[in-house]
Amino acid sequence: MPELPEVETVRQGLLPAMQGKKLVKLQLNRKNLRFNFDVDLVERLEQKIVIDIERRSKYLLMHFEDENQTSHNSQKETLIGHLGMSGKFTIHTHNEAKMREHLKHDHVIFSLEDGTEVVYNDPRRFGFLLLAEPNDWQNHKLIKDIGPEPLTDDFDANYLAKQSAKKQGNIKNHLLNQKIVAGLGNIYVCEALFRAKLDPTLPASILANINNKPTKACKTLVPIIKNILQEAIEAGGSTLKDYRKADGDLGYIQHRFTTYSREGEPCVTQNCKSKIARIVQSGRSTFYCPSCQKR
Template identity: 45%
Template sequence: MPELPEVETVRRGLAPYLTGARIAAVALNRADLRFAFPADLATALVGETVTGVGRRAKYLLIALSSGETVLSHLGMTGAYRFAFGGPAEPTRHHRVPGGHDHMVWSLVHPDHGAFDLIYSDTRRFGFIDLLSDPAENPYLAGLGPEPLSNAFDAPYLAARLAGRKAPIKTALLDQRIIAGLGNIYVCEVLYRAHILPTVPAGDLVAGDGRPKPPLEDLVAAIRAVLAEAIAAGGSTLRDFRAADGERGYFQHSFTVYDREGEPCLTPGCRGTIARIVQSGRSSFFCPVCQKSAE
C-alpha cells in the first residue's frame, strides 16, 4: 500500500500534465473497483478543466473547474499512465499495460496537446470518488494534520498522545492523529528517534502535558524521513513507480525496515534488528538502541 511519499511522488508527476487540461471524453471499462464508480461520473467530468492536482494523506485530489474534486486512492496496485503524450510508463509497474485499464480520460492540454490518462488496477483495491466538498467527505473529514505542515509539531502530538496506553507504533498509524504515515515509515522514524515501537504513547508526554525530549526527536525524525523519501521518489518494494515510470530509491536507505537479523546501523551499537507483529503488521526495531521513554 503506497504511503505519503509514494502518493506525493505520483502527484508531482501527474500535475504538470493534468493542470490546465480539458477533459474531452471519459471511458469506464467496468462498473466498479473496490467500490462502484460514482453514478454519472463520465458525464460529470466531460467538458471540465483540471485546475490542480493535490494530495491529502494517501489520497490524490484532482480539482475541476466545476468546483468538484476527483478523489483517487491507489489501493495496492492502482497506477496511472499517460498515452500519446507525457510519460509512457505506468506509475506502478505491478500491472501489464492494457491488461487492467479501468478508466481512461481523453485530455487536451494547451502545452502538451491531446493524450489519454489511463487508470489501471490489477487487484482493484483502489477506488475513485467525486466530491462536492472535500472538507465534508468522510474519507478526509477526520484526518489529522499533514506531517510536513506547520500544523504538526511536538506540542500538537503531545496533546493527542497524552494518557494513551496504546503503543506508539499504533498511535502513529492512526490517520486521525497524523495523516499519511504507514508501516514502513513509522518503523523508520521510530528507529531514527531511538524509541521502541512498544512504548505506550502517553509515556512520551510529561505530566504537565509537554512533550518529552524523545517526542521532540520523534517529530524531527518524521519530518526528516518523509522529506528524504519524497526526494528519493518514494520506496519501491514490489510495484511502485513514479509518474515518469522511474522506481523510487528510498528502500536503499532503509535503516531498519525488513532488516530482521541484520546488524543495527547506529554507530557504536552492537544490536541486531528484531521483528515483532503489532496489530497484524511487522515492526522492525533494534532492541538495544531503541528505548522506552525517558
C-alpha cells in the same frame, strides 16, 4: 502500499501532464475498483478542466471546473483517488497513446485535449476513485476526520504531546492513527521510531509530560518524522526527473530503508551488533533494533 511521499510523487508527476487541460474523454473499463464508480462520474467530469491536483494524507485530489466559469455559480468537482495496494498512473503523450495498446488492468483512461492519456492501472483493485460532493471535498467522509499534515506547522511537538497524553496504546499504532497525523504508514513509522531510538512497544503517553507538554522523546520524534518524509519526497522528485513517461510507474519509487523488511539483517547503527527484529502489532509487522530502541 504507497504512503504519503509516494502519493506526493504521483501528484507531482501528474500535475504537469494534466493541469489546465480539458478532460475530453473519461473511459471506465469496469464498473468498480474497490468501490463502484459513481454512476454519474463520466458525465460530471468530461469536458471539464483539470484545475489542480492536491494531496491530503494518502489521497489524491483531482479538481475539475467548467471551462467557462462565472464566479457566482462556480461548481468545482473533486475526484478523490487512492492507489490501494497496486494502483499506478502512467502518462502517455499523444504519439505514445496512439501506438499503445491498453493493458489488462488499465481500468480508467483520462484522455486530455492535447492527446495525452493518463491511465490508471490496478491489478488488485484495492484502489479507488470517488467523486466528492461539488465544492465540498473537505467534508467527504474519508477526509473530514484526518489529522494534520505532518509537513505543516500544525503538526508540532506541542500538538503531538497533547494528542498522546495518557494514551496507553503503543506509540507505533498511535502514529499510524490517521486522526492523530495524516498519511503515516507502517514503513515511515518504523523508520521514524528507529531514528528516534524509541521502542515501538512503549505507550504513546511517553510523548507527553504531566502537564501534557512534549517530552524530550516527542521533541526528537517530530522533526525526525518531517525529515524522513521530506527526504522520501525529494528522492521521489529526483526519480521523476529521469522518469520515462511511457514505461514509468508513478508512485513506486524504491527507497532504502534502515529497518523496514530487514528482519535478521544487521542494524545500521555504528558499533551496534544487533540484528533487526520483527514483531507484530495490531496485525502489522514492526521492524526495529532491540538494542538501539531499548526502553
